[in-house]
Amino acid sequence: MDRARQTCASLPMVIHGVELSIGSAHGWNPAYLEMLDAFQAMWPFVWHSEHLGFQTIPGGDGASLEVGVPLPVPPTKEAADLIGGRAAAICRRYQPPFLLENPAYYISDLPCDREIGDDIGLINAIMDRSGCFLLLDLHNVFCNSLNHRIDPLAVIDRAPLDRVVEIHVAGGASRDGFWMDGHNSRVPEPVWELLEYTLSRAPRVGGVVFEMLDDFAVALGAKAIGEELRRAGEIWHRCRAS
């Protein structure tokens, strides 16, 4: 923590969590919230976010079993009620805005309720129930559009753009017939186009993050990372100016 403060104490802090398991029907992870409480006391954050997914299931003797990877929540009313209630509780617990991130998913034909429809329908239903905000991961939109043959612009148009506070861009890789959200390459050209499209329509966005795995950062190198950040900055300024 001391090292982090030396490096970036003067910058605004935002939190991005992966362990809350907000969509697990058998229970979420209260230890994560306790950790967040402690962190907020040490270093207040501007906003905080989590992934929309589930990664724990019931194990033996009432224990929780970790799946090992976040899995998509089916777009059903039960899921919207469950996650909406939890997101609302988080909004009450912390002053700074709480954001949920749209996931990349590979399994098609998830069970769904007609009134919710799909993953974007689920996000809209959760936002309506909780008042939380959206972390729009454009690489996840891109992955889903390739893997499930859907129009990414139509997805963005249906998303609650007035509630987008943070945007992620990243790269991935093609594997076994799927485009994988691997955070292991430069940002594909179509994702930059999605950023330009979204930024000009989402008035509340406070920041854009280029995500990559730490292993890959070394391979990519500072020059290429700088180029990606510069490009994100140029799009930001162009869209904000217009």
Add this chain to the structure above:
Amino acid sequence: MALLDYQTALGRLVRAPDGTDPLRSLRLDEAERSSIEGLQANAGYRFTVGVQRSWCVGRAERAGYLTLSILPEDLRRRLLDDWTEAGGGTSSFFAAEAEAFLDFIAGRLPHPSHELTACRFEQATLRANQQAIGFTPPGPDRLQAPRCALRRGRHAGLVAFHGEPHAIIEALTQHQALPPVSAAATAILFAPGLEGLWRVASSREAALWEKLTMPVRFTSLARDGYRRDDIAAMLRIGFVEFVTPIGDRA
């Protein structure tokens, strides 16, 4: 289909695609059962299983980085496969994953061997390091209490090195050739309050570590010749710690 039942079925299928009866004890009608079973033919499901497996292997590789780096590739691959097949690698909490995975590896390495030493060295270092930041030694006053008992420090350890310890550690960390395995062992003590986390243990410290596999009253240790000052020094570095007797707990 109830959300809990769907998630339980999907989670089980992703964790163990070849597991027995992943739908046991779930409230599913025939159509729901058939829909879940049909997942196994879904290319996206199979891809998800592959992603899950690669995440689990990645976690285990980070958890046992040093030890895995000195093992032959076929053994390394087999240990990772066995670990993930057994459901390992799913915990995102690094300390828990490292503790469990290194225990798993240790049970499959020859004794004595430098590989086993590396494994225990890595585990003891991680364990001590986890507590090193913010470690506060207890006051020694409790040693005077009549029922005062002690146990091994939960973030401490004692590791046997079969050769000159500094030479072995240098070879391990610099990826150099390891010296021959010696029959005689040197005990290295790890503790969170120790500068640098480790040093060579004295024979008295090693003997105390063996004695404290179960909590022992200080009066008993004193009868065995352990002086108050020696125990206080071990408390200060977290090599041993106090046990609160059950009857004294709130």
